[in-house]
Amino acid sequence: MKIAVLPGDGIGTEIIAEAVKVLKALDLKFEMETAPVGGAAYEAAGHPLPESTLKLAKEADAILFGAVGDWKYDKLERALRPEQAILGLRKHLGLFANFRPAICYEQLTHASSLKPELVSGLDILIVRELTGDIYFGQPRGKRTATDGAFPGAEEAFDTMRYTRPEIERIAHVAFQAARKRNKKVTSVDKANVLETFQFWKDIVTEVGQQYPDVKLDHMYVDNAAMQLVKAPKSFDVIVTGNMFGDILSDEASMLTGSIGMLPSASLNSKNQGLYEPSHGSAPDIAGQGVANPLATILSAAMMLRFSLNQEAAAQRIEAAVQKVLAQGLRTPDIHSAGTTKVGTAQMGDAVVKAL
C-alpha cells in the first residue's frame, strides 16, 4: 500500500503530520513518500505540480493531501499558482468522483450559524463531478467578440461541457452511494438555462431508472442554494457538476459549523484517490500549531476505506475521533465554554491514544 503524502502550504504541513502520526500508529504496513505541492513546490521546483510529484501521485494507491494556496502567490501567472496543482492532479489521475460529506457533529451543533434544530443530526453527502464542466472545457481564453451586446469588444470566455459517459459514471456513483444511505438522490442542475445541464438532467434521469429503489429528484442550483439554508436535512445525496458542486459543497460544509472536521475524497475509476480536508490552507494561522487536524485525520480514514480496502482501520480512526470529541478536546476553531482547548499536535496525540 503506497501513499503519496503531499502536505502543501499554510497549515498543510501541520495537519498532515498529525494524520501521518495516526496512520503510523495503526498496525498496518504502508509505504509513505512525501513530495512538495502547491506554493511549496513552486518555491522548491518552480512549478506547483512538479513532474516528480505527479509521478509519485500516479504510482501511489492513494494521495494524502494537505492544502495549497497563499495570498502571496496571487500575482503569479495562473499556470504557476498553487491551486493548479490540485486541478492538475484531478485531471491527470482522472479523479472524477468527489465525495464531500457535510455532517454536523452532535457536540458541535452549537457552532453552526443555523439554529440547532435545523442542523442537529445533519448528514448530507455531496457527490461532485470533478474532471469535467467549465473547469477543463476548451476553448477558453480571450478574443474579440463577434456578437452579443458589444461586438468588436475584447472578451474572455470559457466552455462548459459534459459528455454522456462523464454524466453516466458520476450518476452511478451517486446512486450507489445513496443505496448505502437514505436512498435519495437530488440532482442539481440549471436545465432551465443551460444546454449542458438539460443534458445532465436527462441522463441522470435515465441512469436513475436502473435504481428503482433510490428516489431521484431534480433541483435548480439557485433553489438548491436556498434549500440548503432553509431545510438542509431534507437532503441525502446531492449529485452535481464541477462548478455547482464547488459552490454548494462549500455552502453545505459551512452550514455544519465544523468545517475543520470535514474530510473529502476524490476517486478515479480504479479507486485510486486523493484525500484532503474540506477546508483550505489558512495561511493566517499557519505555523501556530492551532489548526484542527481532524478533517485530515478523517480523510486518512476515508483513504483506508475507499482506496486501501481497510474498512476496520477506517472505523478505528473514526471511533477514536468520536472519543476525543467526547473527551471534550477541541482545537480553537471548535472550542466553546466547558471544553478543553488543545493545539494541533495535542489533538493528533489524543487521537493516537484513543485508537
Place this chain on the structure above:
Amino acid sequence: MKIAVLPGDGIGTEIIAEAVKVLKALDLKFEMETAPVGGAAYEAAGHPLPESTLKLAKEADAILFGAVGDWKYDKLERALRPEQAILGLRKHLGLFANFRPAICYEQLTHASSLKPELVSGLDILIVRELTGDIYFGQPRGKRTATDGAFPGAEEAFDTMRYTRPEIERIAHVAFQAARKRNKKVTSVDKANVLETFQFWKDIVTEVGQQYPDVKLDHMYVDNAAMQLVKAPKSFDVIVTGNMFGDILSDEASMLTGSIGMLPSASLNSKNQGLYEPSHGSAPDIAGQGVANPLATILSAAMMLRFSLNQEAAAQRIEAAVQKVLAQGLRTPDIHSAGTTKVGTAQMGDAVVKAL
C-alpha cells in the same frame, strides 16, 4: 408614466393585483396596461413572451412583473417554457443591472434559519449582471466531443463570456450603489479557474480605481457561498456575474427568512426597468389568497424610485409597509405567535390604508 403590468403565473396575478391597488391609491397619474406572460401567455398565445407583450414592455417606462412558471410546463421544449419570458425580456430590453437587496426585517428576524445575532439588521445589496455570462453566450448546444476524457462521445456545451464594456458598466453600477451605502464592494469571481472571471476581476479592479472612497475586495464564489452563511453582515454590496449572482442572491435572500418581503429591480442604461418579487410563482399556493404581496408592493416602490423618478411616493409605500408590519399583520409565510394572520388582499388593503 407608462407601466406594463405582467402578472404571469401561479400567485403572480394575486400579488400584482395588490401592487396595482397600492399604485392606484397614490395621487399620481400612471398609464397601466396588462399583458400575459409566461405560462399564461403560452396558454393564450402559444408563446411565453408574445410579440404584443414584448412590444408593450419595450414602450413602457417600467414593467411590473409578477412571477412565471409551473411544473405543468416542464415537458415543453425549452423555448416555450415560462422562464424564457423573463430571459427574453432581459435580453430584448438590455436589462443588465439586477439589484437584489437581502434585508432582514427586524420584526421577522426570528423567521431566519440563522441565529438572530447573525442576521439581525442584515442589509446586503447584490448587484447581479443580467444579460451576459453563460446565460446568453454562443455557441451552445450538442455536438460530438473531439477532445477531453471521451472523444467521440455525445456532448452538450455552453459558452461563458464577458466583454470588457459589460463588466465595466456593471462595476460602475455597483460602486455607485456602494457610495450611497456603506462604501464597500465585494466582487465575486472564480478567477482561479475561469478566464472569464480573471478578466472580470481585472476590470472590476481597474474600475475601482475611479472610486477611491469605496473599499473593494475580491472573493471566490465558493468562499462567498460560505461567508454568506458564516458572517452575512460582513457584506455591503456584492457584485458578480449572471450565473454566480443567480445562486448567491437566492442564498442571501433565504438567509433573511423573509423572502416573501424582498423586491428586485432590473435596469437598462436608459433606466427602463423590470420590477419583480425575489420569490417565484409558488403554484402550490396559487389561487388561495394567502401569498405575501409585500415583495411585489416593495418592487413597485423600487419602480417609482428608479424608473419613474418618484422618490417621495416610493418612500410613502415603504413607510406604509413598515407600518403594517408594526401593526402585526402577517401573511402565513411570515406569521408567528402573537401576530395577526391575514390574506393577500387584506395585506394589500392594509398597505393602502397605511399610505
